[in-house]
Amino acid sequence: MANEADVKIMPLRSDEDVVRLRQLVREQMVAAGFSLIDQTKIVTASSELARNTLRYGGGGEARVIAVTNGMRRGLALEFIDEGPGIPDIALALKDGYTTGGGMGLGLSGAKRLSDEFEIESAPGAGTTVKIRKWKPF
DSSP states (O other), X not given: OOOGGGEEEEEESSHHHHHHHHHHHHXXXXXXXXXXXXXXXXXXXXXXHHHHHHHTTSOEEEEEEEEEETTEEEEEEEEEEOSSOOSOHHHHTSTTOOXXXXXXXXXXXXXXXXXXXXXXXXXXXXXXXXEEEEOOO
């Protein structure tokens, strides 16, 4: 799927780190030949998830991974924190649900903008969110 040379790890400790991540994701999407629409979708999703990592997880890291599956090429993003975790993932994925006064579209929006979405979390165990976008043939 990916080798270590294809993995770029970025710390998420400040708003400036979110900006740097957005730039890296856009660069990787352009290099992989994604359309402007797909670039915008994944940059937006990465921004939302990175901000969640900062706001709710107390910071963490993002991994940007070039992936392949047979002839398919894509980009995988992982957002990892060691924060308080999410007690009710199903509730957190509902549009409009927020614990921080936002619009409540971060997780659900990122899910809609990506081709694959996975979340692992438990109270006291942190959160890992993984998304993927595949380049159409």
